[in-house]
Amino acid sequence: MRERLAAAARDADASGEPDRPALALLRETGLLGLALPYEYGGTGADAHGLNSAVAQVAQVNASASIMLFQHYAVSRRILEHGSPALRRRLLPQLARGDWLAASAWSETGAGANKKQLSTIARRTPDGGWVLDGAKSFTTSAGLADIYLVLAQTEEPAPDAAPDTGYGSAGQTFFLIPADAPGLIPDTSMRLTGMRGSATGFVSVQDCHVPDTARLGPVGAAASIIAGVRDSGATLGAVSVGLAEAALALAHRHAERRGLLAQQAVRHRLVDIAGEVETARAVVERAGRRTADDPGIATLHSKLVASSAAERVINAVERLLGSAGYVASNEINRYGRDARAVALMGPTNDLCKELVSLTWNR
Numbered sequence: 076m077r078e079r080l081a082a083a084a085r086d087a088d089a090s091g092e093p094d095r096p097a098l099a100l101l102r103e104t105g106l107l108g109l110a111l112p113y114e115y116g117g118t119g120a121d122a123h124g125l126n127s128a129v130a131q132v133a134q135v136n137a138s139a140s141i142m143l144f145q146h147y148a149v150s151r152r153i154l155e156h157g158s159p160a161l162r163r164r165l166l167p168q169l170a171r172g173d174w175l176a177a178s179a180w181s182e183t184g185a186g187a188n189k190k191q192l193s194t195i196a197r198r199t200p201d202g203g204w205v206l207d208g209a210k211s212f213t214t215s216a217g218l219a220d221i222y223l224v225l226a227q228t229e230e231p232a233p234d235a236a237p238d239t240g241y242g243s244a245g246q247t248f249f250l251i252p253a254d255a256p257g258l259i260p261d262t263s264m265r266l267t268g269m270r271g272s273a274t275g276f277v278s279v280q281d282c283h284v285p286d287t288a289r290l291g292p293v294g295a296a297a298s299i300i301a302g303v304r305d306s307g308a309t310l311g312a313v314s315v316g317l318a319e320a321a322l323a324l325a326h327r328h329a330e331r332r333g334l335l336a337q338q339a340v341r342h343r344l345v346d347i348a349g350e351v352e353t354a355r356a357v358v359e360r361a362g363r364r365t366a367d368d369p370g371i372a373t374l375h376s377k378l379v380a381s382s383a384a385e386r387v388i389n390a391v392e393r394l395l396g397s398a399g400y401v402a403s404n405e406i407n408r409y410g411r412d413a414r415a416v417a418l419m420g421p422t423n424d425l426c427k428e429l430v431s432l433t434w435n436r
Contacts, residue, residue, distance in 0.1 A: 077134075077135050081136060083096040084097065085408075088271060094136070094138050095218070097139035101143055102175075108171065109125055110150045111166055115169075121362070125147050126307075126315075126358055126362040127312070129316065130312040133313045133320075137269060137409075138412070139271070149221075152303070156290050157290060161287065165250070175221075176223065177215035180223075181210060182194060183209070183211050193208050195226060195228075196249065202285075207281060208226065210224065212264075213274065214269075217261075221253065222258070224251050225247075226247060226248075226249060227243075228246065228247040229294055244294060246297060247295065249288050249289055251284055257282030261278070264276060268415040306373070310381070314358075317409050318413075321387050322347055324391060324406060325390075325391040326344060329344060346390070353379065357380055371433060378426040385413050391409075
């Protein structure tokens with residue numbers, strides 16, 4: 076499987092097209108069901124197990140690992156906040172891999188903290204909702220079978236206390252199937268990294284959904300988002316996988332060129348390995364949820380691991396010398412993919428802000 080995922084990653088990076096072969100492998104192997112309990116057809120992995128799976132996939136195909144992570148995140152939110160009927164209807168399909176789930180939260184102009192949404196959901200006379208708006212940087216756009224869409228459903232009260240966290244009052248989540256009239260994916264976006272992740276735009280135009288498509292109470296999206304951090308599942312796992320792949324590449328290069336006989340090279344490799352160990356440790360701590368505040372540990376894991384991965388890859392590029400400056404060398408893809416993780420929500424700058432806000436409690 077690793078060889079097939081790696082080959083798919085190379086092809087998708089070259090073409091910029093969605094990595095459908097990698098997605099087919101994720102479906103075939105049962106990896107899409109790890110986040111769900113046995114009663115729904117999953118394997119019941121905890122956050123540590125999910126992080127481990129994501130990191131292992133990221134070692135060979137970071138784009139696939141991002142699609143996998145997003146699928147896990149949506150699956151768990153349905154498990155935690157969906158009605159019994161919603162769970163019975165959706166979770167078995169997600170566990171089997173019949174359906175792929177994706178998050179559609181980001182918007183142009185909404186800010187990294189998703190406070191200025193332009194996507195609006197309005198009540199209809201029959202008790203349902205109609206959504207209008209456009210999402211950007213949606214992973215698995217055009218590949219997903221169901222999207223978790225964040226929309227503004229009501230205006231915050233004028234006297235509401237200022238909220239400087241993630242999300243805003245009056246926002247609600249909706250689960251919208253890919254075949255819903257008015258939901259339109261657009262994969263014309265061309266990324267520098269994560270080129271196989273099908274990251275693109277998703278618009279909802281006069282998109283009618285029943286109230287049963289709502290996930291959680293009306294206006295409760297911000298609290299659901301806050302709960303995501305407490306789960307221990309972290310994008311830092313993607314960074315760990317990339318850092319591990321870069322270290323392995325550096326070691327193979329040094330061994331092949333006979334450089335391990337040089338103390339300076341060995342010591343540089345030890346320094347790089349130390350960065351990888353640090354990234355792995357913070358991600359494992361987040362996944363095991365042993366910290367006094369699991370949410371803060373998750374934020375730290377994303378921030379620390381993604382920053383470490385970029386340093387590791389930069390160090391490996393220097394070690395490779397001119398060999399790393401050849402377009403076909405995989406270290407170039409690792410670097411472009413690693414940069415993407417730092418920009419994914421919550422961005423690294425927002426992680427710092429969310430951590431610092433807890434000091435005022």
